Structure formats: structure tokens, C-alpha cells
Amino acid sequence: MDKNEALAVLADVQRKLFAFNAASSSLYLDGVTVAPKDTSEGRGVAQGVLAGEQHKLMTDPALAEALAVLEGCRDELTLLQRRQAEELGRAVKQLTRIPAEEYMEYAMLTNEASDVWHRAKEASGFEMFRPCLEKLVAFNRKFAGYYDPDKAPYDALLDEYERGVDMAQLDGFFAALREKLVPLIRAIGEKPQPDDSFLHRHYPAEAQRRFSDYLMEVLDLDRTHCGIGETEHPFTLEFTNKDVRITTNYKEDDVSSSMYSVIHEGGHARYELDITDDVQYTCLAGGVSMGVHESQSRFYENIIGRSRPFVEAIFPKMKEFFPEQLGDVTAEQFWRAVNKVEPSLIRTEADELTYCLHVMVRYEIEKALISGTLEVKDVPETWNRLYKEYLGVDVPDDRRGCLQDSHWSGGSFGYFPSYALGSAYGAQMLRNMEKDMDVWGPVGRGDLSQVTAWLTEKVHKFGGLKTPAQIVENACGVFDPTAYTDYLTKKYTEIYGL
């Protein structure tokens, strides 16, 4: 096989993988949006077949040969070709490094664990889930050795989710957060809270749907390329850079819930839509990593969406959608209400400031579990102690404590830190953006085009052409958590008059 033949094999495999992915995503999207309730069986069978075909493609000896040929003539490849070969080669290795019997056993375990976790959460009983979690931790410690025997186990797992990130970096990051944010949250606790009762008046879903259309316009999401649907948990799904879907969930007693979901998912969509045509139908299509993706969604949601200039820009229009509900409310009152800080129990409902402390609790526990310094049976006690220490809240039961998230039951260890890192990357991007241009003048007129142009140039357009670390370097420079703690300190000092 020569170079050109190898490139042809690579292109062919990637187009087929794209097609299988697109089919699988369509089935998923249908299942969570419009499919009737008792129709999942056939889709499950189809998904199984598609997964099998994908596996066959990835383990085809012709692909292995093509990758070896390309590895041999690496220096003659264009950047686009080289990155495809690297990423596909990595994916093939990932697929084959766990022995097949162990992989099967693990798949059965996660399947069972998901079910047991649901029941344990409902019953609020950690003991029910404990045996599963013990097995999951043991498997992941073992897998970490397959992934990279030279790394500490938790470092090997972290690298799976956000390549290049390790405990050395995260320890410094979370220490900075702990030092700056815990006292800030305490100080806010001494101050009177803004009135946010008007957010909870009755906001009919129909009016909220029209408001979502408007928000998508503000984000410049072209409706001929980006659809919006409704699901229990909002998400973004991309087929190509010309076909992206977001979803939201309307709560009639909380207008800010869907509003910020649409802006958050809209940020994910913005990223996908701005990726270059060059990488479409290859393994480099789509956002580069979960941390970088969250940096974009949270940038639009929090840094822009909860800023005073943005709220002031859209508020007059918002009053037209909700004249009765917001008739007696000012833009400033609204801005304060959507930035209310309230240490709470549930991560997914946390405000911008306390959010990363929820992630920090999970990081510390995961790190200790995988390193073997914490036993699974001691998770609830450790969880409750850390919530008290960082957030000042008492955890009343496991349902609202260590059983609240599904990640561990799915076998994900090392995934959580990306949520906090994404926020920190965003703050550092803002710092650099402010050096390059006037950010807040145009945002204050409801014009996000320059913000989006900056992010497209530094982050979006590359897709997987650069690695996550290269993207962060490109948009942030050397990672510096003080950009994030400074941003939060400045913002909340103003809001709470500290």
C-alpha cells in the first residue's frame, strides 16, 4: 500500500464512520424528542448493529496497514492528513488496549451499575450502590494501567477526557479556587440577597419559545442550519458544521432556566457551526474536547449572558415577550437576580460562583479513590464533610449528596474537572479578548458578532486540527487560574457591594 492508497483508505473509513455516527445520533435524537413512549426496542437493536459495524471498521486490518504506512511517511503529510492519521490511530489503540473479556465484563457492570444507581438514588441509600462503585473503581484503576502504565492511575484517566491535563495542574488550579473563592462565598453570605421573586412568576411556555427564537437570533444562530427542540435535559448534538441541534426545557415558574440553557447550548452550537469545512466528514470534525467545548458554552452563558451590558441590551426586548411578568422590573434588578449566589446541594443547579466548588469536591474524592487513599465505604462521609467545608451546606441525604450525579455509575472517573477548567479557560480568553478589542461596547448594543469572530479565530475554526492543549495555548496563553478567580472576585464584589 502506498501513501495515496493509504490516504484513500483513511478517507473512506472516516466517511463511513461519519455515516454510522449520523445514523446513531438521529436515532438518539428521535428517541429523546418526538418518538412515542414505548418505541425504544427497535432503536436499541439498530444502535447495537451500528456500534458493531463501527467496531469492525476501526479494527479492519486495512486501516491498521494504512495507518502504519502514513506513520512511515509522516513528514510528507499535510497538517490535515497528519492530524487525521494521529487521531484515528489513537482511537484504534484506545479501542483495542483493554482485553476483550474485561471489556465485556465492564460493559455489563456499567449497564447494571446505571440501574442500581437509579434505584439507590431514589431510595437515597449509598449502601445499595457501594458494591457496584467498588467494582467500578477497581476496574478503572486497572484500565489506567492499560492506558498509560507510566502515569499515576488518576493522571492516566484524566488524560482520557482532557488530553494533557494532570493532577499537578489541577491541584494548583483547585488550590487557587479554594483560597480565593471560599472566603468570597462566606463574605457574600453575610450580605442581603437580591430579590429574584419575579423570575418565578408564571411564564407560559409558548411565550418562552418565542423568546428562545429571539435569543438564537442574538447569538446569530442561523435557523436554516441550527434547530431547537425540547428535552428533559438540554443538550447540543452536531451532525456537521451545517447541521446542529440544540434542546431546552421550559419551566413555567422560572424564566431564567430555559433562557440560560438556550444561551449555553447556543454557545456549544456556535462552536460547531464555526468549524472549518476542511475537517468535515473526518475524525477532526466537531469540538476538540469537552473542556474546550464547555469553555465556549459557559463563555456565552455566564461571561456574556450574565453580564450587565448584555442584560441591559436585551431587556427591553424581553419585556415585550413578558410584559405582565416584567413590567415592574428594571434591567438592573434582572441582572442582579440572575447572578444571585446561593451555596446549594445540587451541582447542576449551582450558580456561576459556587459551581466550581461542586466540581472540586468530586475531584478530591475521585483522586483519592483512584489513588487508593480513600475507601468507597467512606465516600458519603467525605462528601458531606467537604460540602460543609467549601460550601457551608449540610447534606441531608445521599440522594442530594454523593448519589446525585450519574457519571460514576457510567464508569466516568476524571471527567468532572473539565467542567471547572472550561470556566477558567473562558475567563482567561476574556482577559485576552479585552486586550485585543472593545468587548463590552458592542455587547451592550446586543451585538455579539465581534466576540464570536474572536472566538472563531482563536478556538472554533480549528475543530481537531489542533490538540486541546494547543487550542488553550492559542486562546489563553499559559494557563493561569488567577484570570478566573480575578474575574469572579471583581464581578461579585460589584454585585454584592463587598
Ligand code: ZN
Ligand atoms: Zn455544556
